[in-house]
Amino acid sequence: MLERGLLVRRVNIRQALALLSSRLWPLARRMHANLRRHGRHFCQFKRLVGEFFDREMLRRAVLRGTVLREFYTEVHYHGGTHARQVGSYPLLVYIPARVGRFIDVVVVDHGSRSALALPP
Numbered sequence: 001m002l003e004r005g006l007l008v009r010r011v012n013i014r015q016a017l018a019l020l021s022s023r024l025w026p027l028a029r030r031m032h033a034n035l036r037r038h039g040r041h042f043c044q045f046k047r048l049v050g051e052f053f054d055r056e057m058l059r060r061a062v063l064r065g066t067v068l069r070e071f072y073t074e075v076h077y078h079g080g081t082h083a084r085q086v087g088s089y090p091l092l093v094y095i096p097a098r099v100g101r102f103i104d105v106v107v108v109d110h111g112s113r114s115a116l117a118l119p120p
Contacts, residue, residue, distance in 0.1 A: 002053070007061050011053060013046045015039070050112040058110045062091065066107045067120060073101055083117075093117040 001008055062068070071083035071093060081099050084090040092114040093105055105117035 002056060008057050011049055013049060015042050054112045055110055058091075058112070058115065062107050062110070062115055064107055064109070067104060068093070068107065068117065069104050071103050071105055071117075073099055073103065091115060095119065 068085065068091070071085055073081045073083045073095075075082050076098050077094075079098070080094055080096040083093050083095060083099075083103065083105070093107070094111075094114060094116050095103070095105060095118065096116070097119070099119060104120055106120050107115045107117050109116040
């Protein structure tokens, strides 16, 4: 996806366990044991995707210097503010200052799931 220039906001990776009928429970137990045994690999893969892929996609979707309008401040945290636009699955930004309810922001850096922004 990166090489093709496609934009994906975030990849949600899930670890699942198949639900099988009662006559297949021995198989389900073995599958569950394998998931537990290989859980470390799953966590490493998920962290790798978050740190590399999600961050790069966010960099491409929301460029540094982009002005984002009408962010609603949700919570003040460690001297800064977390804010989101109103909508479904909105981008989270961290503003390193305490700000009011609605604010326009400029993107200055990217994380794997959020952006660092400053008031314009």
